Amino acid sequence: MEKKEAQKRIKELTKEINYHNKKYYVNDNPDISDYDYDMLMQELKKLEAEFPELVSDNSPTRKVGGFALNQFEKVAHTVQMGSLQDVFSFEQVEEFTNRCKSALGNPEFVVEPKIDGLSVSLEYTNGVLTRGSTRGDGFVGEDVTLNIKTIKSIPHTLSKPLPFLEVRGEVYMPRKVFFDLVEEQEDNDEQPFKNPRNAAAGSLRQKNPAVTAKRKLDIFIFNIQQIEGIELYSHRESLDFLTELGFNVIPDYIKLDDYYDIRERINWIGDNRNSFSFDIDGVVIKIDDFNQRTSLGSTTKVPKWAVAYKFPPEEKKTKLIYIEVNVGRTGAITPVAVFEPVLLAGTSVGRAVLHNQDFIDEKKISIGDIITVRKAGEIIPEVLNVAQKGENSETFKLPEYCPECGTKAIRYEDESVLRCPNVD
DSSP, X not given: OOHHHHHHHHHHHHHHHHHHHIIIIISSOOSSOHHHHHHHHHHHHHHHHHOGGGOOTTOGGGSOSOOOOTTSOEEEOSSOOOXXXXXXXXHHHHHHHHHHHHHHSSOOEEEEEEEOSEEEEEEEETTEEEEEEEOTTSSEEEBOHHHHTTOTTSOSBOSSOOSEEEEEEEEEOOHXXXXXXXXXXXXXXXXXOSSHHHHHHHHHTOSSHHHHHHTTOEEEEEEEEEEXXXXXXXXXXXXXXXXXXXXXXXXXXXXXXXXXXXXHHHHHHHHHGXXXXXXXXXXXXXXXXXXXXXXXXXXXXXXXXXXXXXXXXOEEEEEEEEEEEEEOTTOEEEEEEEEEEEEETTEEEEEEEOOSHHHHHHTTOEETOEEEEEEETTTEEEEEEEEEOOTTOEEOOOOSXXXXXXXXXXXXXXXXXXXXXXXX
């Protein structure tokens, strides 16, 4: 690619990634899948590596995607809450372990599930919880102390009154709680959260802590940011100590020193992730020894002593049998795709919401087509596209009259939804 063309593409990618960062981190309502976002970021990184003179200090590759919202007081993080380097293949995992071994000899690694939630900081003074904050852009987050205190598994007082402790954890919404919330939102014809991660983020940012409390959030602690009163020497030791203090720490962590054992562990977590009560989107591999971490250091955005292996999205092709029309409590008339069942993320799926007529027309969906489906965020089934037009496919149009009462349906100017106006 020529430099002028690369400059144009970098500008386009930067604009697009910044847009998706805001949708994901701030609005908790992403437009694209994590995988599609990761691919945009990988393309940008590749271009910046090829043309380093075109790299801007404001590039999305050099900062965490989120930023503090105005509705909460800002919190400056003394220790940066950075992100990890994402990898997408076992070859990249092996490259990482080989780099570490080349620099350190024979280091040990801790391998743990990557919880798909919202990263937060918890601060304790003399053993008492004094502040909870979101990651934000890694340097400045949001003070959500009152909402944090509604999470029952977070101890308000530690078993040992350390002078000061700051830990980092991942707030998440258990799957069962998420399914119940989505059902409630659909019954009320509200736009449901797309996955537990967005539901957790939206719930933690509520202005009313009572709403947060109703959402039944939970948390896993996975790191010590700052500590006074005791010296710890390894990640495994710190997790054991945090457990003693009363925290729920990241589950199923294990210490390994061989790449092939690490790969086997990644496969085990991947094969079993649907049996967990919470969402994971990958596996974290990190150096165990803190002195060795210091020796390896960090880049401007990520540590050199850890990587996050991201699971690829699972997509399946199937035949669209028919489109069902449902009428919600507020009169919203919603089309639902009914297709030949396929196994996705460990469960059988045979239905997916098609939202409205515009969605169907935009994707050119017809009954009898072969469609591509997946679970958005590994949870909510969605139709991605038409993989192949059916030989005798039938064009679908929503009915002009309500299928429940026969009243003529209407579409308001500011909505994409068709509605039955009959309040009875």
